[in-house]
Amino acid sequence: MTENETTMGSNFITAIIETDLQANKNDGRLATRFPPEPNGYLHIGHAKSIFLNFGVANTYKGTCNLRFDDTNPSKEEVEYVDAIMEDVRWLGFDWDDRLHYASDYFVKLYDFAVRLIQAGKAYVDDLNADEIRKHRGTLTEPGKNSPWRNRSIEENLDLFQHMRAGAFEDGTRVLRAKIDMAHPNLIMRDPTLYRIRKTSHHRTGDQWCIYPMYDFTHCLSDSIEGITHSLCTLEFENNRPLYDWVLDNVDAPCHPRQIEFARLNLSYTVLSKRKLIQLVEEGRVSGWDDPRMPTICGLRRRGYPPAAIRNFCNRIGMAKRDSVVDVALLEYSVREYLNKRAPRVMGVLRPLKVVIENYPEGRVDELAAVNNPEDPAAGVRKVPFSREIYIERDDFMENPPKKFFRLGPGREVRLRYAFFVTCTDVIKDEKTGEVHELRCTYDPATRGGDAPDGRKVKATLHWVSAAHAVDAQVRLYDRLFDKANPDEKKAGKTYKDFINPDALEVLCGCKLEPCLAAAGPDYFCQFERMGYFCVDSKDSKPEALVFNRTVTLRDAWAKLKKKS
RNA sequence: UGGGGGAUCGUCUAAUGGUAGGACAGCGGACUCUGACUCCGCCAAUCAAGGUUCGAAUCCUUGUCCCUCAGCCA
Numbered sequence: 001m002t003e004n005e006t007t008m009g010s011n012f013i014t015a016i017i018e019t020d021l022q023a024n025k026n027d028g029r030l031a032t033r034f035p036p037e038p039n040g041y042l043h044i045g046h047a048k049s050i051f052l053n054f055g056v057a058n059t060y061k062g063t064c065n066l067r068f069d070d071t072n073p074s075k076e077e078v079e080y081v082d083a084i085m086e087d088v089r090w091l092g093f094d095w096d097d098r099l100h101y102a103s104d105y106f107v108k109l110y111d112f113a114v115r116l117i118q119a120g121k122a123y124v125d126d127l128n129a130d131e132i133r134k135h136r137g138t139l140t141e142p143g144k145n146s147p148w149r150n151r152s153i154e155e156n157l158d159l160f161q162h163m164r165a166g167a168f169e170d171g172t173r174v175l176r177a178k179i180d181m182a183h184p185n186l187i188m189r190d191p192t193l194y195r196i197r198k199t200s201h202h203r204t205g206d207q208w209c210i211y212p213m214y215d216f217t218h219c220l221s222d223s224i225e226g227i228t229h230s231l232c233t234l235e236f237e238n239n240r241p242l243y244d245w246v247l248d249n250v251d252a253p254c255h256p257r258q259i260e261f262a263r264l265n266l267s268y269t270v271l272s273k274r275k276l277i278q279l280v281e282e283g284r285v286s287g288w289d290d291p292r293m294p295t296i297c298g299l300r301r302r303g304y305p306p307a308a309i310r311n312f313c314n315r316i317g318m319a320k321r322d323s324v325v326d327v328a329l330l331e332y333s334v335r336e337y338l339n340k341r342a343p344r345v346m347g348v349l350r351p352l353k354v355v356i357e358n359y360p361e362g363r364v365d366e367l368a369a370v371n372n373p374e375d376p377a378a379g380v381r382k383v384p385f386s387r388e389i390y391i392e393r394d395d396f397m398e399n400p401p402k403k404f405f406r407l408g409p410g411r412e413v414r415l416r417y418a419f420f421v422t423c424t425d426v427i428k429d430e431k432t433g434e435v436h437e438l439r440c441t442y443d444p445a446t447r448g449g450d451a452p453d454g455r456k457v458k459a460t461l462h463w464v465s466a467a468h469a470v471d472a473q474v475r476l477y478d479r480l481f482d483k484a485n486p487d488e489k490k491a492g493k494t495y496k497d498f499i500n501p502d503a504l505e506v507l508c509g510c511k512l513e514p515c516l517a518a519a520g521p522d523y524f525c526q527f528e529r530m531g532y533f534c535v536d537s538k539d540s541k542p543e544a545l546v547f548n549r550t551v552t553l554r555d556a557w558a559k560l561k562k563k564s
Numbered sequence: 565u566g567g568g569g570g571a572u573c574g575u576c577u578a579a580u581g582g583u584a585g586g587a588c589a590g591c592g593g594a595c596u597c598u599g600a601c602u603c604c605g606c607c608a609a610u611c612a613a614g615g616u617u618c619g620a621a622u623c624c625u626u627g628u629c630c631c632u633c634a635g636c637c638a
Binding site: 173174183189240324329370416457526 | 567568569571575588589600635
């Protein structure tokens with residue numbers, strides 16, 4: 001792990017691991033794996049699993065493999081494989097040479113299946129999917145045996161070989177485990193092990209037309225790789241008896257222990273693959289990497305640092321109960337990290353022109369500004385000041401309410417690192433009444449931002465010199481949904497009805513400090529008093545800068561305004 | 565309603581028979597050339613009822629509620 005201040009916090013899984021390690025199980029070895037199916041992009045929920053698996057391996061000097069669970073050729077693509085590897089790496093984890101694919105085990109898996117048949121524990125079923133479902137029974141009624149359940153081992157072997165050879169069409173036959181059609185756990189009612197799929201696979205091409213199912217593949221892949229602790233989410237709890245059954249009934253190299261934990265849910269967010277795909281396909285976002293998306297690539301483009309995501313994963317902990325983590329905790333983690341590292345610059349997002357009437361025309365002051373008050377090593381820069389500047393529209397009110405400390409007619413405020421200025425006149429559009437310029441005077445004695453006479457001012461404003469400003473487009477991002485639980489079933493509404501129309505606001509003609517002219521793809525900073533921003537990795541050009549708002553600063557004033 | 569799981573401040577999570585703790589959120593204050601940061605304080609929980617025990621979130625009994633499983637998806 002790089003740049004990580006955190007060690008894995010303790011939880012029920014680390015407790016199990018420590019017990020196993022102390023008991024010298026698996027010769028004191030720890031091996032985990034992160035097993036994504038390459039049929040979509042990784043999201044913050046996967047980050048929790050990645051953090052767990054790699055994190056636990058790191059803290060207990062074990063190993064963590066990356067394994068693609070690619071047993072369904074009709075859903076999986078290389079595009080996803082590449083994206084997943086990029087995302088895991090970006091999150092700060094490394095699998096060294098331990099990159100695996102379940103498809104690499106197809107031959108071994110086939111042999112295991114043959115041995116299962118030879119042991120009389122698997123059979124080829126001629127029932128179709130519909131018939132199998134009807135034989136399965138229900139939650140409360142037992143299932144019925146398939147008429148093909150008692151074929152001879154020889155016939156099963158022959159049929160299975162023919163399945164592999166392509167003698168049968170898709171859906172006409174499957175290989176099933178012979179367990180118990182009356183088992184109270186439906187998963188155990190003769191689960192399907194292999195199905196026929198005459199589809200090319202992204203890695204094995206047309207070598208196979210039968211593909212193993214998850215329950216058969218996963219446990220054996222774990223075993224082949226010598227995994228000691230197989231960590232997965234709660235919905236696989238029902239599958240654990242089958243995981244164990246398969247390993248107990250073939251000559252498996254080892255028997256990993258499966259442990260289930262609760263998947264991550266986040267407020268104001270959806271994390272189901274299906275819904276994320278819909279958002280992309282219906283054009284409700286610009287793509288998988290839209291900065292509003294909870295995907296890893298979306299968060300990356302939004303400017304969320306990987307270390308902040310890791311810290312978040314550590315903070316949310318690990319347990320078995322269903323839970324919904326407040327997205328505010330994620331945002332807190334991002335701010336916490338960025339506060340320490342983001343250089344401070346001034347950027348005026350909604351410019352209001354200010355003319356300093358007693359400041360000489362043509363004159364430019366170079367003022368020293370601190371780059372990062374949290375990091376003295378970041379040093380100081382020069383910022384040009386001149387007669388015409390821009391300030392934030394929200395920093396001026398003609399009729400300020402009680403708690404508004406900023407600029408108003410006749411009021412004096414500080415321009416950060418520059419001078420005290422007093423508003424002397426408000427110039428408005430005659431027709432609309434909209435304020436479009438302010439006239440101020442400045443006090444030359446306050447150069448740098450302090451008054452020699454000790455007088456105080458209630459506000460400090462950020463500003464940019466008009467003549468020196470760099471123009472940019474700024475994209476203000478916010479939560480994608482405006483409802484804490486977008487999945488709440490109510491009055492026929494769906495999560496799509498709760499998409500936040502204000503999750504993206506595009507601002508053009510923003511005025512930035514001249515030092516930002518050279519901001520490249522990986523640049524991030526704090527626009528003082530506005531939030532943390534980063535250069536958009538896709539759309540920003542040197543001559544047309546685009547910034548994304550990563551997250552706002554905490555804003556006590558906004559909170560006050562909201563209350564009244 | 566069969567099986568498998570789970571219930572601790574608003575949220576997330578600790579405490580494994582011995583003071584229910586932390587974080588986020590919220591509220592209040594201090595500080596401040598960012599209404600930021602930081603610091604301090606406050607608010608606030610063991611699903612319920614019985615039982616065992618000197619002592620129970622923890623052990624037992626009964627009940628309640630929530631999640632999950634009837635893909636040839638993973």
